[in-house]
């Protein structure tokens with residue numbers, strides 16, 4: 001393999017994993033979250049790397065810190081909102097600095113393909129005063145990991161490697177290399193560095209400012225920031241995916257490609273600005289660079305034609321440039337041949353046979369206010385179920401419910417719905433709040449025994465680790481009891497009547513109630529398939545009860561009843577045989593096939 | 595092919611195998627000596643939602659996204675999705691549609707309605723449409739799971755990639771024991787496209 005370079009097609013996330021492998025990363029931690037999840041899934045496969053899912057991003061970050069403090073090269077990965085959860089240790093880790101190289105990978109989601117907001121995490125680098133690297137494609141995603149770890153060790157700082165969905169989930173050709181090992185030297189008892197009580201923290205803050213000074217020099221020299229000379233009439237400052245969109249739309253312009261974006265190479269930008277007639281700053285989301293460049297007194301244009309909302313695309317960029325009279329007119333090719341094909345909705349839905357469905361059908365009978373959380377189970381907010389009424393951030397459901405129940409009078413049933421992985425992520429502390437402050441809410445833990453939304457990752461209640469080992473599985477019943485909840489119920493969401501009875505009883509009981517809805521996910525860790533069901537078309541009266549389950553396997557057929565109602569039909573190739581529709585059919589005309 | 599870059603957009607519904615199809619295409623393009631970029635979105639969208647995958651290849655590819663109105667070929671695994679994405683096709687570009695309708699549950703509750711005869715609409719709008727009843731053909735070949743390779747076969751006849759690479763990659767990517775049947779379906783797809 002020596003001479004001949006191995007070239008493979010990799011996603012940005014796979015490339016980051018390879019980068020960590022090559023750079024001798026020994027410890028990698030994360031909590032799953034789209035678009036970051038595949039980084040750890042891939043890293044776990046490489047010899048010499050120990051990778052783990054932590055219950056949440058803060059813990060992942062702190063475990064990673066420990067590895068670094070003991071001298072191991074470490075990578076911690078999360079989605080953009082995960083950094084909010086890990087922000088507490090991040091802000092102070094900036095003060096202590098590292099021992100083994102430490103890279104925090106933040107995968108942002110412009111356009112919110114799978115997220116609740118589209119915050120721009122570049123501000124975290126500025127906020128925490130740490131260096132930031134932004135790759136533009138898979139090759140850079142791989143290379144920048146090793147470079148980030150070198151920078152981390154050279155400047156004694158954690159480093160932010162910022163990806164976006166289009167970097168994480170796009171594939172490009174990557175040249176692979178071999179792994180280099182870095183021995184682990186152990187934890188040093190260095191009190192002035194690691195004990196951040198005020199007397200030492202003040203000193204470390206000085207160190208941070210000195211480090212920023214050094215980094216401001218570094219950013220002017222590093223080849224991560226480079227000028228590409230082209231047509232002098234237009235100079236573009238861009239990094240990350242925006243650089244490639246700009247190259248697509250303005251192939252002939254001059255470029256200052258920013259790969260190292262905190263601190264920005266202000267002197268080079270100034271020099272570059274002088275060498276071109278007009279300076280454009282092309283960046284997705286917030287004017288992170290533009291504001292700093294303007295702040296330095298350099299004239300530039302940017303957000304006036306590049307939107308600060310949603311995902312940037314080559315065509316949005318082009319349209320903006322035309323609007324700002326930087327490009328002259330759209331060519332025939334840009335003017336779309338036809339309009340987008342209407343607004344036909346195809347929202348994501350709960351899978352056929354999903355355990356969450358039965359619970360929601362029962363819940364819908366109770367007319368409760370349902371404070372929701374994040375996961376597959378959030379999909380029930382959409383029609384036809386419309387069974388949960390809020391979704392803010394992981395763990396918010398329980399605290400939100402406590403607040404609602406506290407102030408609303410007369411008391412109506414208030415329910416919090418939270419997934420198993422979400423509960424372990426950040427549901428335990430608010431449940432403790434409910435116990436402590438004597439709340440009367442009902443908390444439903446949707447225990448499908450996996451982190452489903454992000455593609456089926458293990459968590460502390462599944463009994464398996466990321467490395468494929470067996471481990472202890474948390475018992476939600478015992479856990480709730482230990483936290484002080486006296487009234488704990490378990491339901492089987494596939495048994496509709498029993499579930500409904502238990503819920504009815506629970507919500508009207510005074511005090512705090514926990515209901516554990518236990519039904520394994522039908523696609524992770526493996527697909528569950530039973531005998532499919534069939535609707536007797538002769539007898540179906542078109543009442544639509546089964547259609548209102550929102551099951552992708554059930555649709556309206558061409559056949560009509562005498563009253564002109566559409567009869568329902570089951571697609572047997574999709575049906576898993578959960579039999580929920582058979583249980584709720586008021587006239588009993590749904591039966592197992594064969 | 596603009597600036598020597600070929601743009602293929604593959605679209606469908608979560609669970610139909612759009613991503614695997616685009617993986618195969620991208621790998622064939624790499625093995626045929628091209629620079630390749632490919633992009634799609636994972637996560638929430640995949641739960642029965644809309645899935646699209648962009649594959650671009652040529653001498654040098656910058657953006658992983660195909661600018662709309664510039665796809666040389668759009669391959670749609672589902673009819674309404676063909677309608678949704680047709681605006682990506684460039685002038686004189688090509689649209690391959692699998693004759694399958696997947697009606698989402700939302701239609702049953704009258705909060706949306708499935709478009710009337712998408713293929714007819716697309717033809718009327720002047721598109722160069724190749725509609726293939728891939729499920730029936732695959733059934734004749736003995737297995738409805740062969741639909742995807744069949745459609746890839748049809749796609750392949752509009753792209754100049756190395757024939758032997760198609761065979762090689764398909765063999766690696768399909769389940770063990772089904773290689774022969776898949777290669778057969780691939781050839782069948784090519785035939786259909788030629789007629």
Ligand SMILES: Cc1ncc(C[n+]2csc(CCOP(=O)(O)OP(=O)(O)O)c2C)c(N)n1
Nearest residue numbers: 033374375376377419420421422451452453
């Ligand atoms: C802070 C944070 N981390 C990660 C995510 C990504 N995320 C959204 S839902 C989810 C998992 C939900 O799993 P679970 O609670 O078990 O519900 P399920 O999807 O299995 O129904 C994750 C990790 C997020 N939105 N916010």
